Amino acid sequence: MRHLKRGRKLNRTRSHRLAMLSNMASSLVFYKRIRTTLPKAKTLSPFVERLVTYSKHNDKLHGRRLILSKIIGKNSKQVANVLMDEIGPQYTTRDGGYTRIVKLDNRKNDNAKMCIIEFVNLEVATNDNEATDKEEGNKKEDIKK
Template structure:
């Protein structure tokens, strides 16, 4: 029986699940928005929100906890981005730092896709408006 068991297995071993969560978290911190399957996004949401809560404290123990959860050189870079760039935006918010937007199913295997992103997201505008206009003659 599965009483009081939390989390999803995602058809992976425990070490593979942990590596997947870490890699998805690093990608989300670097890009501020990623597209993934819905179960992976739901699993990632709690992991990242805990990291942001640690980062908001901004003390030595929280720095160590974050670097423990995100090891390696990419993890250190992401931890610095999280502590200095992302967490200060959420000082007045007590939770709910990320949102999941459901998308259509993927074509080849019909998996439910979603976008996970930070709330209060301000992406750089790289649309046609910022591109220089060409005069048509």
């Protein structure tokens, strides 16, 4: 019987599954939203929410070490820095539910259910250089006319 067995296997071994979750979590932290299959997103959501909760710990060193124990790879320190400095402080008043899953159409070749997983109410810093370039471009066009 399957009583009290949490999580999905996703047709992978334990080490492959943990490596995949770690890679997907680091991609989500860097890009703030990723496109993936629905079962992977449903598995990734609690994993990432736990990392965000770790980043909100009062003891910053302990939270950073907990994050580093879950994220494996070369960019684990960068992921921990982004979580501790950018994402965690934005969710200080929120008790949970940091991610959202938005369903998309099925994938064309194998008809897999696709979705987007993203952070909820996350303020992303806009690039000011692009805004000034667009404004300057408009001014140049006005001058030419």
